[in-house]
Amino acid sequence: MQDLKGKVAFITGGGSGVALGQAKVFAEEAGMKVVIADVQQPHLDEAMEYFSDKKAEVHALNLDITDRDAYARAADEAEEVFGPVQLLCNTAGVSQFGPIEQATFDDWDWQIDVNLKGMINGVMTFMPRMIEYGKGGHILNTASMSAFVALPTTAIYCTTKFAVRGLSESLRVELDKYDINVSILCPGAVNTNIHRSVESRPDKYGKTGYYGRDEEVFTRLKSVIEGGFDPVDLGRIALEAVKRNDFWVLPYPEFVPTIEEQNAELISALKSYEDDPDYKRRVKLAEETGQAMPGTKK
Template structure:
């Protein structure tokens, strides 16, 4: 989808953080942009940032776990801007803490937002995109925790790994159609994810206050760092836009995570039995439509340098 000018984007979690960074990058590229968010105050603040521009931006209050709300949001977006061409399923919550002490409420909140928030967007908009038949692109936000496990973030990693598999499968399914698919793996970004997680958690999924403990029963370690070294949301938005234009399956932001990716992939390769392939089994695998390797991976291009202004 190289030409985006005049096209319409729908972004969840679009009123702050990475979603707002995408909204800015898309609008600056000449797109019409719908920013959807559960927080009205955040929507108002985001629209104030666009007030001095002539960008076509429209806010919609949306709880991504509300399926009826999705239908209403889609109808409103299309009534304002017409067909949706880019669907950025970015809304998410950061659930931290060891799985040993996580509750059903923690799991439910995590899954409802981080997984079903993406599922609800796909079920709502993918048929609409297929019906209008124009060139489109779907990008869902995973995480560096979606390709490499992070201790004390098991719930979050579970959801983000799910998004990875969902987008890779969708890209395979839609290969050869006008709809491209990307999985977005951001590293540390200057966002307020931790603060908004508590803000948007519904009352019926709140836990009783408990002392924080780590897997060893002790209080968790506190890490100190300078958040100013994190990537800005504006740069993140440009990187996502570049990935959409290139048709990349994987959109990465931080080269610093390359050693971790290599270490995990090397471990997977070392786990493979060193023995001849059973050709009869391989032939059966092909019958199910899955090759010994997925050709969509071959289309990922080499990325050289940050996006240019």
Template sequence: MNENQGSRPWEGRVAFITGAVTGIGLGVAQAFADAGMRLALSYRNEDDRARTAEWFAGKGYEQPLFLKLDVTDRESFAQAAQRVVDHFDEVHVLVNNAGVSVFGPTDEATYDDYDWIMGVNFGGVVNGLVSFLPRIKASSGRRHVVNVASMAAFLPGPQAGIYTASKFAVRGLTESLRYNLAPHGIGCSLCCPALTRTNAWASATKRPEQFSGSGFAPAREGELEQFGTAFEEGMDPYEVGSKILAGMTEQRGLILTHPEHGPDFEEIHEKMMAALPQEEAPAGRLRIEQLRRDAMKAAEEGLVIKLDDLT
């Protein structure tokens, strides 16, 4: 099959998406299915899986390979990756989407708070990469990795310290990984959605028993539901999925889905520029930093960069 086939360049490509039967993950799955892709979808809830299967049946599409998966379970993730290859022969696209949105004052957080939120939001991405990258490298044709973070990867908040840390971590990992995958002909994108019409606000009600020792005070009656009303104003998940698909097609390293954050980025830029010391840097340091910039450009063009290239 020609991978550059007109307006459907991803037709026939096999994608694995985590957290794929609700919210953004489902929006991505639906957009990918409309583009002719074959899908393996991870899920936790049987009712959500059944509703997703009904959507595919109603569209007359091939049923996805559904895999029940806790993304923090490394052994199960490795088994899922093997099942995808056994079922489809190859796998071309990985979308690390699964996550939890849990908030509370960072100064009151416990180890359980850190371990749960970081374990899902960052550890789940790590597990996806370790399990799937060897299999994606072994496949052929158009391939891509998308790590779904959040605008919290750029914008911290007083109630979102650990959540923000997890998304900053995904951002840093993905921006570096892009340079490593380019020589293999594999695209890599960081997607940072903002407010989307999902039930992410309810994550705090799904805390596993082994992480029950939270330092965050229990939500007041109706507090989470009131917070959830903000999500009703959010972008449709299918639109987010369509923008991810377009970003992959255009080989964009950064996929921003929401246009309303221009003022935030302008403020970040101004603060960073203002924080730079107004003084001349010595020639040696300038040379090293220019080598770094040159290496990044070369890596993006597909060259393998080694430590020797940085000095």
């Protein structure tokens, strides 16, 4: 999708943070028609105030991405306002951290419902429409470096982001035949207010083993991310990735040593079974039948 001007983007979480950075870049710099969807109306109001004096076509709508019926209505509205969506940015996400042994089912359900199921809802809402439209498209999924690196107190968040990585890799394999491209953006630190996610946590997920609206905790969490990317700068990286059809969008080289160590450990574990009799049997069977070994790309 090298020529994005005039095409339609739908961005979840678009009222703030990483998603708003994407909205600003895709609308103002790429010339796209942008729909920003967010569950927090004050964020949408602030975002639209920003765009009010800009030469950009932006439409805001209130959306709880965990509500599938509402998602379908939002897609209908986006098409009525701007036309078929060709770029879906699954960016909305929440975070809350703490020792795994203190987690409640509500803590699990909230992050899974938003970070994973919300993204699935986006894919399952717009993918069939892109296929039916017949002019290709692009899906940009925002995961995290937590899709690769597990740290203490991040078990629930990591679970959702590892799953987003698996979803994205699977979509990449499956959707190429429809000329629908896929990218996965994995931020590390970004200077946003995601550390205050719990302020929008619905009452139905009310039982928690972690912190609530605690300014001391918020200050501590903010100190970790405030030196990270500016959301607009990260949005520009996402824009170029979409234009180039990059799958991996990993603008955090500081993680290279950790990833290299993990990959070396993984490969070592695989190779430790090279002398296993059943592995040799499987290799021989593949040679005799002329079939590729399971797990290998044809």
